[in-house]
Amino acid sequence: MTNAESSGRVYVLSTHTALMESLCPRLQSHGIDVHTFSDVSTLIPATSEVAPEVIVLDLALIPGDELLKTVCQQIAESTRRRPSLIGLAAAQEHGEETLARRLAARRAGLVSYVARPVSVRQLASRILALCGSLESSRYHILLAVEDPNLGRRLAPILAAVGMTTLIVSDPMKLLVRLLAFKPNLLLMDMDFSQVSGVELTAIIRDDDQFHGLPILFLADEIDPIRQLWALRAGGDGFIPKSAGREVLVAAIEQQLRLSRWLQDRLMLMNRRETARGFLPRAVFISYLERLLHTWTPGSERQGLLLLDLDSSQRLLQRLGHGGVERLLRELEQSLGRHLTVNEAATRLDDFRYAILTRRDDAEKLQALADQLHDQVHGLAAREPASVRPLTLSIGVASFDPPPADLQSLMSRAERAVQSASEAGGDRVHVWSPVTTESTAVMTEAVVSRLVKTALAQDGLRMLFQPILPLDSHTEGLYEAQIRLRTLSGDELSPADFLAVAARAALMPSIDRWVLQRTWQTVVAQTTSGQPPRLLLHQNLATLMASDWLNWLRQQQKQIAPLQSRTVLEFQFAEIRRRHREAAVLFGRLAEQGIELCAANVTGSEAEAHELARLGVKLAKLTIAVGRSTDQTYLVNSIQTLRLHGVAVIVPGIDSPDDLRRVWMCRPEYIQGHYLQLPSPDLNFDFQTLIQ
Template sequence: MTGNEDVLRLIIIEESQNDAEAIANILRNAGHVVRYHYADSLEATAEGLEQQLPDLIILAQAQEAVTMNGLRELLDQHCPETPVIFIGDTAEETQIIAALETGAADLVTYDQPDHLRLVVAREQANLLMRRELQHFRICHEESEKRCRSLLDSSRDAIAYVHDGMHIYANQSYLEMFGFDDLEEIEGHPIMDMVAPDDTTRFKEFLRNYNKQEQKVDNLEVQCISVPRGNFKAVMEFCQASIEGEVCTQIVIRDQASGDPELAQKLQFLSKQDILTGLYNRQYFLEEVELAASDAQAGSAESYLLYVLLDNFKGVKDTVGLVGSDIVIKDIADLIRDKLGEQGLAARFGDNSFTLLLRQGDLNAAQALAEALRHAIEEHIFDIEGRTLTITSSIGISPVTENVPDAHEAISRADLACEVARSAGGNRVHLHNPVTDEQLGREREQQWKQAIIDALEQNRFSLMYQPIVSLQGDPAERYEILLRMRDGDGEEVPPGQFLPVARQTGQIVDIDRWVIGEAVTRLAERRREGHDTIFFVKLSGPTLEDPELPLWINEQLKNAHLPGSAMVFEIAEKEAADHLKHTKAFTKSMESIHCKTSLEHFGGGPNSFQLLKHLAVNFLKIDGAYIHNLASDENNQAMVRSILDMAASMQKECIAEFVEDASSLTVLFQLGIPFIQGYFLQEPHPGMDYDFTEESI
């Protein structure tokens, strides 16, 4: 039925409204919530159909204004599947047969209310099944279209075979075997693709596979191709259907091509920041960790530079996201030019960079920092005819035997950079263990108090970023983002207060505030009739709280919310660092029907291994693989492999940081269920939107 399944929507065609009300009362006494439109003519019936499509129509035989033929013509224009029940004084066998022959669902009598009740229940069930069938047919057609689009865009050679004959092949398959179009290969035997030496073995394999006696679903053979000659390949088989016809899907992978090179490319990609071409944060931390280990072992010291662009938020506000990306890329080019072969550089944050000089000396590090600071200050950025300049603050910290690990090394360089920024920016500062750490403690204490004040004075607020279904799911989904205002009412970016909150342990209190506020807002949203789902981020320290699942359950119960309305997100790195607690938390959430998600999936070195331990429902694919997706085949290959793996494990994927229509098109062709990012600027009423890439 349409709408609320507890409501029965009728058109009752009777001589008088009192008779119609009597019929409605019979159904109300049977437990139905009845909403009916009374009609005493064909025109009044048409009026009722215009207002709302009914679940069924009850037509009194005694009245003469509406005939079954006239009613059927009217229904054919609006809702031909709507059943019509005749009601009369008698229901002899001949009368029932005559009613059925006119197209009525049944004939009932006024004096048999139980019969009416049962017929209505039956027709309700039948109507629901017909509408569900129609829905599934539409979904099936869309799925077939999406599948065909995915097949046509796949780099893998894929064919569908029935009784040994090709009925479909994608473009990669046609190119592999030298066919110009699909018509050439339709009806062509698959046996012709196999070299003569392997045909006997191939026939035996197919015979056993078709009898379902074959346990192995792949076969190594020599294939034969006009453009390529003989080549070794692996054929992968699985049962499938295409346009309703049962067949066998065959994927052919050339053993001699692609795999080692692709693996090498993917390995390089895993180390790279896509926007700038510099190393990414994860790889840089690994290199700093090695430098710290070398220093502890007595090798030469290294030097770490932390570069922060001054007032980058103002740049973003002025030139927008695309323009700020141009600034970031230009800065990366300046860093590459000044660094040369002295060391390695990474994009460490949104507007921060790090450089590592292995086995350098202090004079070289300071000279490099000054040269880089001067180059940034003097550079004129040209953004679509608009020019601007920017400065930077640079902190330097030696990586000595006293530095225990990479995070401490970065922390010291970051602190030195903060000293430079606090002094007015556009300067270089060498880390001083005494004065800098004192400043760091003072700064941390100030932020700690600011967070306490924000919690007590309700200066935190939530923002919402939409997560959109590409497969027609009507539910509205939002990721929750956090913002804080200072005492003057100015917004404080999360990147300024959240790192301190993690260090001081206040992140646990903040996470609880976010959950509580999200539950309140979600309950309001659902009371307004919206089918809303919130994605809420959790930090690693919060996951260590054994009472958290019970507390979440209480919050949901008090707000009368189902667990399925909440999805808890955990960054992949946080999950790996707190694996034991994350595993326990995901199991607890499953027991109360809440779902869980791994954020930035694919960004770490052991992403797929992590899934052996965590029963999460969603994988949010790392934004590095979504950037330039339309033009980067390596990114497409990585996204495809994640989607294939997720499908095999019955998990759904979300593409984060979707910023352009081209990437959206590729993602749709790949069949990804959900997308999120800057591209989706389509607000709904009552929601405070945020389309930045900053997160809680």
């Protein structure tokens, strides 16, 4: 099996031929690449060359607790990526020795222990779980397709990986078949001659027995409005009818292939909201991002409303969590009644909601916000007199002028709702550009002037996005991301102003501001324990200035503990262009204990070799490589860099499809808006990422 086909690598130390003959086919059917070894002397070098996800050790070949501890230590020292270790008992156990042997194995470094006689099914299940894969044979898939030929094409594909399927061609029999077959997932046509898939989904979701059943639609081309209808009705995603085995199986296995932490984050995708027009947060954000990518300015009037609950903590103290939740459910029902079929809402956090609206003009957009505000007063009037009325601060943001990205759109609504709250709450404020200059028509002089003003008057904003490790033994880090506030209250992304800043010779000032502001934020927000690892963008030209190292030494009095926690990120194109200077600079940074990262790397052999020579141990791939539909290309890029001792970050995880595709390739780190949006706070809990 090639690396391109592999969704995991497993090494097995065993001479048990019968065991391997039964185990290998089970694992290989899930894309697991299995290698067997007969002795430790060949296992350790192989691990050092290419580290697997899991190593299975037959303890009969490693006699004694001390030798087992030594072998586990050698494995850990042979690779930066610590594989999960499973031990197969050397012999059948009896009495008190059962716990003693397992305790010794655990203390040596094993994460799992399988007793004799070894159950191949149990062992395969544990390996698959540690690889982030799925034992598909447990799952029943119902195929609701009007064309029997389509069902006959898809069923063998799923059966080949152990899934049990049932084909239903008559949609009027679907409910009966669901009750009898009890599927784990429904794969359904978007349209039937008698009824639509959206109608069927709404009916299925109305039945408590199928409230959490994942529903995927088979459809090749769907316009954004119909996508929204399907999601609002309770759908969980879409698969092309022409999908081959890899895409089809991967889409179905997607959630269970992930770690428990990622399953928790995806749980809302499978929990249907009861209020009309409400979507789970992840689905709403993903749809909004897709809409921003495809929306044509002037095509229709779009708006985003943010609704913040005023005096939320006081209300919580009065009513308790249960009372507040009941009140908010009533609020959600009320908000939903004001939405058209082409609009959607979500609960962003405990006391904040977002609504995506489509209205004919700005006046109707504000009228909707006013209606929602008045409706809340109607709810508050029914509360006991002793309870302070429920009120909302509402911020309204339009898509005109076109926002640069999701963060820019959110910042407009954030500014409006903050203005409403600071004015006393219980009111509606509308974001409005102070100037008609949009990012599309701003001259270079205007942008340059904005940057200079921002540096002088603290007009830059720092956000932090977590970069998540796939290995629970690896520490995560935060990437600092800069934004530029405009006169209109909008926020420009780095792509909109950094090139202009560079031509105006402003990058040294920006780079130093990034370092200082990030370190100050970490000091302010880290109350105890070790500060987080930080990934900070810099330019070679800034650091090669004659006074830069002296400037850094001046900062050391305040940031000494942070220096070793800082990873400086440079554009690979700049590293290649100024290779000699980079080699000297990187050597000096290494002496200071500062790690290095190269950005926008494709993963070619030449790039990997050059990074290794420069001592760069971390690389972020380009968005294009990370989103490549050719999975072989992505796997090869990751493997090439890894073989040269360079860990890989894959950015751009902005949808469940991105997550599923990249997860199978097993990079060291993943990053994207679907995992976590950038935030001014450093409070992300990396410890919840468990493999």
